[in-house]
Amino acid sequence: MRKALRQQSDRPKSILLIDVDGISRCISQALVESTRKYRLIITHSFSDGLLSQKQNKCDVILLACNQLKKSLPGIIEKFHSFQPEVPIISIIDKDSPVERERLLRAKATDYISLSNFSEDTLNRSIRYALQNAEQRKLIQELRDTDSLTGLGNRQFFYRELETKLEQNKKMGTKLAVISMDINNFRAMNSRYGQHHGDIVVEELARRLSLIESEKTSTARLGNDEFSIIVDISAYEDTGVVTKEIIQKIMNSIMQPVVYGRSEVQIKCSIGASFYPEHGDDAEQLVHRAVVARQESKKAFETRYTFFSNELESRDNLYSELAPQIAFALRSNQFVLHYQPQINLRNGQIEGAEALIRWQHPEKGLLYPDSFIPICEQMGLIVPIGYWIIHQACMDINRLKSSGIDLKHIGVNLSFRQFGDDNLVPTIKRILEKTKADTSVLELELTESALHDDQNHVISCLQSLSETGLSFSLDDFGTGYSSFSLLQKLPIDTIKIDRSFITNVTTCADDAEIVRAIINLAHNMGKSVIAEGVEEQHQLDFLVEQECDFVQGYFFSKPVSFDLFQHTLLKCAAAV
Numbered sequence: 001m002r003k004a005l006r007q008q009s010d011r012p013k014s015i016l017l018i019d020v021d022g023i024s025r026c027i028s029q030a031l032v033e034s035t036r037k038y039r040l041i042i043t044h045s046f047s048d049g050l051l052s053q054k055q056n057k058c059d060v061i062l063l064a065c066n067q068l069k070k071s072l073p074g075i076i077e078k079f080h081s082f083q084p085e086v087p088i089i090s091i092i093d094k095d096s097p098v099e100r101e102r103l104l105r106a107k108a109t110d111y112i113s114l115s116n117f118s119e120d121t122l123n124r125s126i127r128y129a130l131q132n133a134e135q136r137k138l139i140q141e142l143r144d145t146d147s148l149t150g151l152g153n154r155q156f157f158y159r160e161l162e163t164k165l166e167q168n169k170k171m172g173t174k175l176a177v178i179s180m181d182i183n184n185f186r187a188m189n190s191r192y193g194q195h196h197g198d199i200v201v202e203e204l205a206r207r208l209s210l211i212e213s214e215k216t217s218t219a220r221l222g223n224d225e226f227s228i229i230v231d232i233s234a235y236e237d238t239g240v241v242t243k244e245i246i247q248k249i250m251n252s253i254m255q256p257v258v259y260g261r262s263e264v265q266i267k268c269s270i271g272a273s274f275y276p277e278h279g280d281d282a283e284q285l286v287h288r289a290v291v292a293r294q295e296s297k298k299a300f301e302t303r304y305t306f307f308s309n310e311l312e313s314r315d316n317l318y319s320e321l322a323p324q325i326a327f328a329l330r331s332n333q334f335v336l337h338y339q340p341q342i343n344l345r346n347g348q349i350e351g352a353e354a355l356i357r358w359q360h361p362e363k364g365l366l367y368p369d370s371f372i373p374i375c376e377q378m379g380l381i382v383p384i385g386y387w388i389i390h391q392a393c394m395d396i397n398r399l400k401s402s403g404i405d406l407k408h409i410g411v412n413l414s415f416r417q418f419g420d421d422n423l424v425p426t427i428k429r430i431l432e433k434t435k436a437d438t439s440v441l442e443l444e445l446t447e448s449a450l451h452d453d454q455n456h457v458i459s460c461l462q463s464l465s466e467t468g469l470s471f472s473l474d475d476f477g478t479g480y481s482s483f484s485l486l487q488k489l490p491i492d493t494i495k496i497d498r499s500f501i502t503n504v505t506t507c508a509d510d511a512e513i514v515r516a517i518i519n520l521a522h523n524m525g526k527s528v529i530a531e532g533v534e535e536q537h538q539l540d541f542l543v544e545q546e547c548d549f550v551q552g553y554f555f556s557k558p559v560s561f562d563l564f565q566h567t568l569l570k571c572a573a574a575v
């Protein structure tokens, strides 16, 4: 932004003289003589003046129109409506209080009376008007600039977007709004300090401004959040143009940020929405670009997503549920259901996975896929995560006091919970408070938890394992699983994802993968749970491969605690 302003102030100034009835011939002569440094454009009617100003955008407008005094306010307003920053000097025949008042109200910058006209007066007035405009521009620029990065700020961005949208509506052109932020920025900031975060943000801003072109306007909307408006002509393909720009952004963030002696590889989530397809007002377009960005966030890599119909319905559900979640937690609307895990060596239920449900007062029982992502986005997964662990510990105690001895109860831990610096002490406090048998509690984590700060996650796991609880790696095979990573983690159990089990008897590749996972896990001294077992033939295959545990609809869907307890008591009585 600053550079653009400097470029503008360096070029020679231009003046538009609108000389309606020829009385200003002498002025134009004086102007040509005395102001060689200015570029002068003369028109002889308002309509020509208007047209010329739209095309040339002169720096000062001189209005010489003594015959049309009464229409002057309307004329000035017309120019101000599309270029409010361009000063207008009116040339009047006689100075009078009425005349002055009229011009003041019409927001003319200055006036020159023909009765005391001189080259000097003219020059002074033009100089004054230009300085005034320059100062106003500077003040506006300072108000619009983000002090950390020098990019436009939120205020600049919204004004720019609204202006562009208005232009687009008139001209039939299009635009895209790109929204991006840095993955795990909050955790990075709290772990390494705000100064470190600022350096990363500044560097990202610098790289974004290198990509800036005539087509784009880039702004920093908040902490690590940037937005870019992309101008798209009527005949261009919005998706193609936006993709090209996003590709440039992605290339520019591939290089690590050097900070002292260390290097940080930043990853960003990017989303985009398009005008007119996804909305026609600024708020809506920004919101939808953010929704698309949040979709990208699920990938844990630098990724981009365009807004779509599918995201729209998810967004509607989000808008409906998001404001209700905190209240739902306070008023005990969440419940844990349990899905049994069967030991294939003896056919007994030896464990279970705790799965959260939301007993919604109007919508009925909601499943986690519809609300956990919302909790994650809102940061509410942290308190809800603690509620889940607390509830599971209470349920472990209830089972124990009814004489049921389960070997393990799995509780899902969202990767976002590792962003909470109090994770370890809070879990330890819950265990102390509930006095639950820690050896029964097994925290299930997915590989996504290990994407950003492996060392932090490993140290959390090590510290937690001192309490006696254990860990399993969930949805194994769906991420970037590596056995070398497994060796680094204090993980006891691997859960093979349902997607491999579904076709395990019909797809040779899946069968091979499942066989390999079981063998390697056993060689590493870890046990294996196969998820999503629905059919006898799947079970037979897993028995043959000496899988340790199974979990799936073939045995039971997740059920309420009461039903789960009842089933276990019945099984115990039958033995």
Ligand code: C2E
Binding pocket: 339, 354, 355, 356, 367, 368, 369, 372, 388, 411, 412, 413, 414, 474, 475, 498, 531, 532, 533, 534, 551, 552, 553, 554, 558
């Ligand atoms: P997950 O951890 O992989 O949980 C297993 C999901 O598979 C459960 O869905 C379960 O009902 C379903 N399932 C189990 N057996 C079968 C089967 O034989 N066939 C089919 N088609 N599905 C089966 P649910 O309860 O809807 O949970 C979905 C996901 O939500 C879970 O996937 C987990 O990632 C998340 N989730 C559930 N509870 C919690 C929780 O307490 N905390 C967190 N952070 N996430 C949770």
Ligand code: CA
Binding pocket: 353, 412, 444, 474
């Ligand atoms: Ca799980």
Ligand code: CA
Binding pocket: 474, 475, 495, 497, 498, 531
């Ligand atoms: Ca799973």
